[in-house]
Structure formats: C-alpha cells, structure tokens
Amino acid sequence: MSDIQILAPAKVNLGLKVLPKRADGFHNIESIFQTVRLYDKLTVSVLPEKNTCAVFAPGFNDLPAENTLTKTYSSFCSLTGCSTGVKVFLEKHIPSGGGLGGGSSDAAYFLKVLAKINKIDLSSELADKVASQVGSDVFFFLHIGEEQDKSGCAVVTGRGEFVRQILPRNDLFFLLVFPGVHSSTKEAYSLVDKTYEAGSILDCPNLADLETIYRSPVKDWTFVNSFTSALLQKYPKIGLALRDVKNSGALWADMSGSGATVFGVFETKQSAENAYSLLKKSWSNCVIA
Numbered sequence: 001m002s003d004i005q006i007l008a009p010a011k012v013n014l015g016l017k018v019l020p021k022r023a024d025g026f027h028n029i030e031s032i033f034q035t036v037r038l039y040d041k042l043t044v045s046v047l048p049e050k051n052t053c054a055v056f057a058p059g060f061n062d063l064p065a066e067n068t069l070t071k072t073y074s075s076f077c078s079l080t081g082c083s084t085g086v087k088v089f090l091e092k093h094i095p096s097g098g099g100l101g102g103g104s105s106d107a108a109y110f111l112k113v114l115a116k117i118n119k120i121d122l123s124s125e126l127a128d129k130v131a132s133q134v135g136s137d138v139f140f141f142l143h144i145g146e147e148q149d150k151s152g153c154a155v156v157t158g159r160g161e162f163v164r165q166i167l168p169r170n171d172l173f174f175l176l177v178f179p180g181v182h183s184s185t186k187e188a189y190s191l192v193d194k195t196y197e198a199g200s201i202l203d204c205p206n207l208a209d210l211e212t213i214y215r216s217p218v219k220d221w222t223f224v225n226s227f228t229s230a231l232l233q234k235y236p237k238i239g240l241a242l243r244d245v246k247n248s249g250a251l252w253a254d255m256s257g258s259g260a261t262v263f264g265v266f267e268t269k270q271s272a273e274n275a276y277s278l279l280k281k282s283w284s285n286c287v288i289a
Contacts, residue, residue: 179283
C-alpha cells in the first residue's frame with residue numbers, strides 16, 4: 001500500500017466550563033469545540049515488521065516515546081487483533097501544550113488511517129473505545145465528519161465523550177497567538193481544583209444556552225473559560241497576550257482549552273489581517289486560521 005497522507009486540524013474552545021472533580025478523578029466539561037484551519041500533517045506507511053509503530057517528528061523535540069500516536073496504535077491493535085506495522089511521519093504545526101488539541105487530533109486521524117490500512121470498519125463503538133484510552137479530546141475529532149476542507153463544530157460535554165454536532169459558522173476568522181508558555185493539562189486542572197477548594201465559582205453560561213450564544217453576534221458573546229483566570233495568575237505572559245489581542249480589534253478574545261494559546265475572533269478577513277500585522281511585531285508566533 002502506498003503512503004497515506006492526512007491533515008489533522010486544530011480546535012479552539014468557545015467557552016469551557018470545568019465542573020468539580022468527579023469521584024473517578026475526571027472532570028465534566030461544557031464547551032463548544034470549533035476546528036480551525038491550522039493542521040498537523042501525517043504520512044503513514046506500512047512496515048514489514050509486525051506490531052511496530054515508528055513515529056518520526058523532525059523538529060519536534062517534545063514528543064515522548066509514548067505519545068498519543070503510539071497509544072492509539074496499541075489500543076487499536078489490542079481491540080481488533082491487527083498487527084500491521086506502520087511508520088508515521090508527523091509534520092507538526094499545531095503547538096504542543098497550546099490548548100488546541102493537536103495531539104488528540106493527530107490520534108483521531110491516525111486511527112482513521114489505521115482502520116483504512118487494515119480494512120476495519122471504524123464503528124462509533126470502536127472509535128470511542130480507543131478515544132477513552134487515549135484522551136478526552138479525541139472523541140470530538142472522531143465525530144465531526146470526514147470533510148477536511150470544512151470546519152467542524154460541536155457542543156461537547158461529559159469528560160469529552162458526548163459530542164453533539166452543530167452547524168459551524170462560516171463567517172468567523174481566528175487570530176491565534178502562542179505566548180511561549182507551556183501549561184500541562186494536569187497542571188491546569190489542578191489550578192482549577194484549587195479555585196473550587198477556595199470557594200471561587202465562575203459565572204458561566206448554562207449548557208442549554210451555548211449554541212444560542214454561538215449563533216449571536218460575536219460582540220455579544222458571553223462565553224467563559226474556567227482555565228483562563230486560573231492560568232493568568234500563574235503565567236502573566238498569557239494575560240499580556242490576551243490584552244494585546246483584545247486591543248487589536250478582536251470582537252471576542254480568550255484562551256483556548258487549558259492554554260496557553262490566546263485567540264481573537266473577527267468577522268472579516270481584513271480585520272484579522274490588520275490585527276495580525278499589528279501583533280506580529282510583539283508576538284512572533286501568531287497565525288490567522
């Protein structure tokens with residue numbers, strides 16, 4: 001079989017309510033996930049060796065030996081009995097630890113390739129079993145459809161396993177700023193847990209209102225990210241980036257996921273480009289998506 005190439009998109013969170021820790025250690029969330037046109041590129045080749053998953057990611061020094069791709073491969077093989085060896089060439093463009101779901105997206109789209117290579121029907125049941133073993137954001141990327149040239153959007157609840165697709169807007173432009181701060185998901189949840197222990201509760205929109213807010217004019221959005229205030233206290237640089245994005249003319253700005261990527265939302269491409277021209281002077285790592 002010839003090489004298979006696939007693009008794995010990033011996502012941003014439009015609002016992200018984190019509920020108190022559950023008895024099993026996970027947290028329930030309430031959020032809208034929206035894909036943006038920033039992609040990692042995966043090239044997958046079949047190897048003659050069985051039970052092998054070799055991952056190469058040139059220039060990406062933070063990729064551990066056990067990562068979302070190797071976990072996906074192990075889970076898929078365990079659940080299906082397949083043993084086809086593969087080599088994965090990963091071209092990273094989505095920052096690691098940026099709250100954009102890059103690792104989860106890579107895992108989801110790699111799983112789709114594994115199913116294709118092994119001629120396995122990737123049922124929702126199989127997809128969800130793999131996602132549950134790899135990472136909570138993987139569910140979203142597995143359930144937003146196959147058309148990579150179109151954005152995907154969903155209301156996501158539970159620990160991330162409940163994905164209700166909604167019609168994505170096609171009139172939004174995002175400016176992403178990467179402030180050079182790395183916050184692990186574990187640390188971010190720990191900081192939110194401390195705010196609950198201190199009795200601090202953010203006033204977040206109700207779950208039933210999320211889609212209505214999304215459909216509203218961007219200037220009227222009332223989304224809240226539970227992680228933002230917690231991380232701003234520890235990483236002032238995130239706050240500086242958020243301030244600059246707001247001052248650039250964004251109609252809405254917040255941090256994505258558990259951080260540390262900050263994004264602004266614009267209703268015209270020209271306004272996003274104007275903001276980009278302004279911000280790139282202070283923030284070398286930013287992109288319009």
